[in-house]
Amino acid sequence: MSDKTEEAGWATAKTLAEALPFIQRYDREIVVIKYGGHAMGEEAVARLFAADAVLLKLLGVHPVVVHGGGPQISAMLDRAGVKSTFIDGLRVTDEATMEVAEMVLSGAINKEIANWITIAGREADVRGVGLSGKDARLLTVTKARRTTRDPGSQMEQVVDLGFVGEPKKVDPMLIQALIHAEQDYVPVIAPIGVSEAGQTFNVNADTVAGAVAGALKAKRMLLLTDVKGVLDKNGNLIRQLTVAEAFDAIKTGVATGGMIPKLETAIAAVDAGVEAVVILDGRRPHAMLVELFTEHGAGTLIRA
Numbered sequence: 001m002s003d004k005t006e007e008a009g010w011a012t013a014k015t016l017a018e019a020l021p022f023i024q025r026y027d028r029e030i031v032v033i034k035y036g037g038h039a040m041g042e043e044a045v046a047r048l049f050a051a052d053a054v055l056l057k058l059l060g061v062h063p064v065v066v067h068g069g070g071p072q073i074s075a076m077l078d079r080a081g082v083k084s085t086f087i088d089g090l091r092v093t094d095e096a097t098m099e100v101a102e103m104v105l106s107g108a109i110n111k112e113i114a115n116w117i118t119i120a121g122r123e124a125d126v127r128g129v130g131l132s133g134k135d136a137r138l139l140t141v142t143k144a145r146r147t148t149r150d151p152g153s154q155m156e157q158v159v160d161l162g163f164v165g166e167p168k169k170v171d172p173m174l175i176q177a178l179i180h181a182e183q184d185y186v187p188v189i190a191p192i193g194v195s196e197a198g199q200t201f202n203v204n205a206d207t208v209a210g211a212v213a214g215a216l217k218a219k220r221m222l223l224l225t226d227v228k229g230v231l232d233k234n235g236n237l238i239r240q241l242t243v244a245e246a247f248d249a250i251k252t253g254v255a256t257g258g259m260i261p262k263l264e265t266a267i268a269a270v271d272a273g274v275e276a277v278v279i280l281d282g283r284r285p286h287a288m289l290v291e292l293f294t295e296h297g298a299g300t301l302i303r304a
């Protein structure tokens with residue numbers, strides 16, 4: 001063995017030893033991970049994500065994955081010649097769009113992530129389990145309501161988003177059962193919900209992650225996306241935000257587009273008892289490990 005290789009080994013051991021207090025901090029704690037469609041990127045990166053989820057489980061953390069797939073739904077709709085429009089970051093969802101969204105989210109992406117986790121965890125028998133809000137009454141939703149103000153008359157107008165749902169109730173029993181099972185399972189949840197009447201709805205994945213994290217009283221919720229975190233007006237990373245500052249970031253227009261549902265979700269999750277939410281770049285390999293197990297962390301941390 002060369003001196004260089006040996007030195008690298010010592011450096012790895014030092015890093016592991018330094019992670020001990022952080023590993024203990026998250027021992028048997030639930031961490032909800034929102035894996036966004038933009039963070040998925042190339043398959044090799046997505047497989048690294050799956051391997052890190054397995055590592056978390058083996059370190060004693062209980063990871064629960066909620067995934068998105070917005071860009072992948074848009075690509076499929078494009079191929080079918082269906083146009084998509086978004087209002088406040090939410091996809092207006094008619095019947096045909098709903099069908100495609102469910103196929104892409106529950107059918108393709110969900111099973112792929114669950115399978116990658118199972119493959120990455122084969123040696124230690126950690127297994128991914130792919131679910132959607134339709135399973136075991138996991139996610140009951142109501143139809144989302146949005147209003148806009150008519151610039152001329154200043155009257156409020158109701159906008160119909162179609163089959164877009166808002167979480168009404170998360171029943172965490174199935175997830176709890178998987179977390180506490182003797183077998184090591186990593187639940188992977190697609191953002192599809194069902195109304196009391198049994199209608200299928202498309203739900204923003206950030207919103208689902210927040211509702212799930214709140215219901216499970218998770219220690220952390222990590223929102224993995226394609227930016228370093230919340231950026232200020234000059235494009236610099238904001239390391240920490242209180243809930244009040246997160247509100248301000250929305251109000252003052254620092255956060256726009258897809259960052260708005262993320263901050264709203266973060267605020268709601270912290271209000272529901274989640275200790276902190278972190279928005280970070282999921283395209284960087286091992287982002288979750290840097291955030292959870294190093295002093296400096298990564299991205300933007302939002303807490304009370």
Ligand SMILES: Nc1ncnc2c1ncn2[C@@H]1O[C@H](COP(=O)(O)OP(=O)(O)O)[C@@H](O)[C@H]1O
Pocket residue numbers: 036037038039068070206224225226227229230231232254255256257258259260
């Ligand atoms: N202040 C901000 N800081 C960082 N990103 C922002 C900000 N305001 C708006 N954004 C946008 O939010 C996007 C992340 O949301 P979104 O595209 O919905 O991600 P995902 O698919 O991962 O859920 C960023 O790529 C960026 O374009």
Ligand SMILES: CC(=O)N[C@@H](CCC(=O)OP(=O)(O)O)C(=O)O
Pocket residue numbers: 035036037038067068069070071073089090091101164165191202203204205206
């Ligand atoms: C209602 C609504 O907008 N649903 C989203 C669900 C997927 C999602 O949220 O994916 P990302 O996290 O990758 O953006 C959609 O149809 O795109």
